[in-house]
Amino acid sequence: MVDVRLDKGRVAEVVPGGTLGLGDPDTTLELDDFLLLTAPADPHAHLDKALSWDAIRPPMGDLRLAIESWHAYSDQMTVDEIADRARTQALTMLAHGTTAIRSHVDLLPGPDPLRGVHALIRVRQELRGLLDLQLVTLGGYLTPTEDHEAALAAGVDLVGGAPHLAPDALIELARLLETARTHGVGVDVHTDESLDCEVTLDVLARAVVGWTAPVSAGHCVRLGTLDGPRRDEVIADVLAADLGVIANPITNLYLQGWESDVATPRGLTAVRALVDAGVRFAAGADNVRDPFNPLGRSDALETAMLLVVAGHLSVDEAYAAVSTGARDVMGLAPAGVVPGARAELLAVRGTDLVGVVATSSLDRYVIHAGRLVAFSETHTQVASPVLLPTYPEAR
Numbered sequence: 001m002v003d004v005r006l007d008k009g010r011v012a013e014v015v016p017g018g019t020l021g022l023g024d025p026d027t028t029l030e031l032d033d034f035l036l037l038t039a040p041a042d043p044h045a046h047l048d049k050a051l052s053w054d055a056i057r058p059p060m061g062d063l064r065l066a067i068e069s070w071h072a073y074s075d076q077m078t079v080d081e082i083a084d085r086a087r088t089q090a091l092t093m094l095a096h097g098t099t100a101i102r103s104h105v106d107l108l109p110g111p112d113p114l115r116g117v118h119a120l121i122r123v124r125q126e127l128r129g130l131l132d133l134q135l136v137t138l139g140g141y142l143t144p145t146e147d148h149e150a151a152l153a154a155g156v157d158l159v160g161g162a163p164h165l166a167p168d169a170l171i172e173l174a175r176l177l178e179t180a181r182t183h184g185v186g187v188d189v190h191t192d193e194s195l196d197c198e199v200t201l202d203v204l205a206r207a208v209v210g211w212t213a214p215v216s217a218g219h220c221v222r223l224g225t226l227d228g229p230r231r232d233e234v235i236a237d238v239l240a241a242d243l244g245v246i247a248n249p250i251t252n253l254y255l256q257g258w259e260s261d262v263a264t265p266r267g268l269t270a271v272r273a274l275v276d277a278g279v280r281f282a283a284g285a286d287n288v289r290d291p292f293n294p295l296g297r298s299d300a301l302e303t304a305m306l307l308v309v310a311g312h313l314s315v316d317e318a319y320a321a322v323s324t325g326a327r328d329v330m331g332l333a334p335a336g337v338v339p340g341a342r343a344e345l346l347a348v349r350g351t352d353l354v355g356v357v358a359t360s361s362l363d364r365y366v367i368h369a370g371r372l373v374a375f376s377e378t379h380t381q382v383a384s385p386v387l388l389p390t391y392p393e394a395r
Contacts, residue, residue: 004036006343009370014339029365029372031347035356037319038336039344039366040300041100041132041326042093044188044218044246044284047123048082048105048116050089051289058291061258063193066291067165073291074108082119089288089298090127095376096299097346099368100132102188102284102330104160107139107147117151124155130373134158134330136188141166148179158214159183162190164197164222173200177207186214186331188246192222195256195265199226202234205241214331216244218284220269221252231270235277244329245279247271247321248286249306251293271311275321282326283307283318301348301360308357315354343370 001017013020022028049070058069090101105116117135124133136158137151148159159180166172173189180187187208191201201220208215223234238245247269256267274281283303288296296302300322307318327335327344335344349363350356366374 002036002337004337004345006367006370009343011337011339011341011343014337029347031365033349033351034347034363034365035350035353036337037346037348037353037356038323038327039099039346039368040097040322041102041330041332041344042098042284042300042322043102043216043244043282043326043330044248044286045089045093045101045103046105046138046287046290046292047086047089047101047103047120049287049290049292051085053289053291053294056291060294061255063255063292064165066255069291070106071109074106075110077108077115079115079119079122082116083122086120086123087126090123090131090133092298093285094127094131094366094368095364095374096297096301096362097348097364097366097374098131098298098300099344099346099366099373100134100327100330100332102134102136104136104138104188104190105151105156107137107143107151113143113147114151114154117154117156121155129369129371131368132332136160138162138190141172145175145179148176149183152183152185158186158188160188160190162193163200164190164192164194169198169200170203173204173207177204180213184213186216188214188216188218191217191220193219193252194222195225195267197222199223199230199234202237205234205237205243208243209241211241214244214329215241216246216282216329218246218286219248219252220245221256221267223274224268224270225265226270231273232277235270235273235279238274238279239277242280245269245274245281246326246329247281247283247307247311249283249303249310250296251286253306253310254293254295266310268311271307271313275313275317280325280329281321282329283321284326297360299360301357304357305360315357319353319357343367 163173287293304318335342
């Protein structure tokens with residue numbers, strides 16, 4: 001047990017339990033039976049799409065049909081409707097402990113491509129002080145460069161896209177990188193989100209060697225299907241570029257492999273190999289209850305659990321991917337129960353990390369910038385066996 005003192009948004013002291021005394025009851029949290037952790041950060045979300053599944057009801061298990069369904073639905077979306085769903089989703093993530101989110105935002109087809117951008121910038125302003133929200137453009141190969149530039153001018157932080165969906169992935173990747181370079185911002189690209197597409201992760205890595213702006217690649221599913229020697233060559237390029245890789249287990253496990261009748265592929269990037277090689281590695285929830293994934297609990301502990309059961313990480317490695325690893329890839333300042341670190345903390349009922357990830361107790365306290373911003377507690381009642389009614393034996 002330890003006592004932790006916070007000051008001006010940072011952890012000031014971590015000392016043996018009882019050292020700091022009882023403290024002011026109005027400013028002290030008693031966390032007996034709780035585990036205090038670095039608060040999660042989600043490096044790959046789609047707040048503009050979140051919670052749209054019920055309205056769309058798209059075909060299941062097909063990435064391109066999901067994209068078509070989303071674009072068809074987007075024709076009727078307003079800034080207010082997008083903002084309402086995004087706000088609800090962000091606050092649900094916050095309640096579960098996530099205090100920083102990086103969200104991709106679609107540059108939509110039609111006469112007003114920045115509707116999603118304006119909605120998420122509104123939500124970012126509304127939730128300032130509760131969580132950190134980074135925004136990334138997401139456009140297809142037909143999206144004009146001018147739309148990316150307009151989104152950056154409006155306040156979006158990074159350039160993104162999905163080059164693997166373009167007729168010429170390398171041309172599209174080069175366009176996105178040039179747009180980011182021209183405007184002096186970072187890049188977070190959906191990369192090789194397929195079991196058998198052309199490999200572009202190594203091309204991306206070699207193109208950004210020496211960049212000072214943050215660069216990361218999300219999904220990287222194809223890396224998980226390469227043979228060992230080729231996989232290791234790509235990972236070597238990723239290491240040389242200090243490129244961050246972001247896995248998205250729930251959506252990739254859902255979307256990939258539907259065409260396989262037997263031995264269905266996992267649809268994940270090469271999680272174990274990336275971590276073993278020392279690549280800067282993170283994981284996000286990605287899509288939550290939208291055309292790309294009908295499920296999701298908006299809880300980083302769910303993402304960590306999937307990294308263990310599907311990616312064969314240890315529990316410690318998995319939780320690092322959704323907390324310290326995610327914060328590193330997002331370019332955020334170090335946080336956690338360490339003197340001098342930012343006071344971004346999550347307390348979950350439990351005594352050890354394995355138990356916390358296994359049970360995902362909803363008894364939680366969430367601290368952002370040294371302030372308590374959310375807490376939840378659950379109540380469970382189970383009937384006593386001696387009070388249950390008895391019935392005649394069925395004949």
